[in-house]
Every structure is written in structure tokens, then in C-alpha cells.
Amino acid sequence: LAKTTQPISMDSYEGQEVNITCSHNNIATNDYITWYQQFPSQGPRFIIQGYKTKVTNEVASLFIPADRKSSTLSLPRVSLSDTAVYYCLVGDGTGRRALTFGSGTRLQVQP
């Protein structure tokens, strides 16, 4: 079971780039790394997913080193609306194994 570790909180200002790192030392071969964003009283929302190297979509980039024991979510030019909790999740999502979230990173973006 891949346990994840993230910083509890981060602060940033509008327009800055934010990098959130997640540690997952015992990631399995079949596991993917997925990042979610959660606002209060809502279910988490998918941001980006990767297996290795770098992935980029319209909202974020995900950097995964060769050993896959960590990953970094990069949010370019954050705005106030990016204030949320961010979770990394590691697993295969088939239901054969538990999908356990870590404590998440609370990002506060200020003007």
C-alpha cells in the first residue's frame, strides 16, 4: 500500500508558480500518480495524472523522477480561486487494493 506524504500547508501570492511535492516511497509497478483538488463541502476533483516523466495539461504540470518515489504538482500563475486542498493519490484504481489518501496540502493564495 503506497502511503503518501505531503506538506500540510503552503502559502502563495497571485501570479506565482506553486510546486507541491508528494513522497510515495513504496509505489508499486502498476500504480499511477493522480492529483486532486478539493474545495470545502465538495468531492475532490481530478487535476492531472502521470506514470513517469512529465505530464502537462491546461491547468497543471506533473513531474515524476525516474525512481517514481515522489512527484511534484506545478500550478503556474495561481489565482485566488486556486485556494484549496490538494491531494496526491497513488494506486491502480481497480478496486483490488485500497486507495488511501494522505493528509493533503492546504494551499492559501493571497492577493
Added chain:
Amino acid sequence: DGGITQSPKYLFRKEGQNVTLSCEQNLNHDAMYWYRQDPGQGLRLIYYSQIVNDFQKGDIAEGYSVSREKKESFPLTVTSAQKNPTAFYLCASSIGRSVLHFGNGTRLTVT
């Protein structure tokens, strides 16, 4: 529109009563999950299911029960044995690769 429906959004019960939270999905996903979230905390896994008629305990299964009689449905019963049932409950489904689709949650209050 495909998605996950959780009902009701808010639920109030008296202590000592069992209560069942509904979760229905029309995404044709095999895997389904139930999570509990307390204020300011992360998501904790209650139960998960890979296929119909099969489910496994998560990290905090005590005081909860589930059934998976249909692929589309994964109801969660909060029993009177659950010591602190007041929480936000989230249901999710997955077709794999740890990409979870979440419902909007049910906020349960037990007094």
C-alpha cells in the same frame, strides 16, 4: 450525463439509529469506494469494492456496513455501533489508474 449521485445531501439522525447513505453511478465503473471526511481533515477509506458481491474493509470500517448487489449501486449503512458518525461522506468510482470520480457527498449529523 454520466456521474455519481449521492443522496441525500444532508441527513439528520438521532443517536442509536442506523442510517443508509445512497450512492449510484452510471459510469459503468467496476470499482467503488466510500470515504469519510471530518472537518479540516483528509479523506479516510471506509470500504471499497472491486466488483458486484465483493467488497473489502478500508482503514475505518468499524461501525459501517456496505452491500454491492448491483454494479451501479454501493450503499453505505452507518450503524449505531459507529461512535462518532457525524461527518461528510463521499462516494467514488473508478475504472482504473487511480482516477476517481466523486459524488457531491452526504453530510450526516447525528444528535
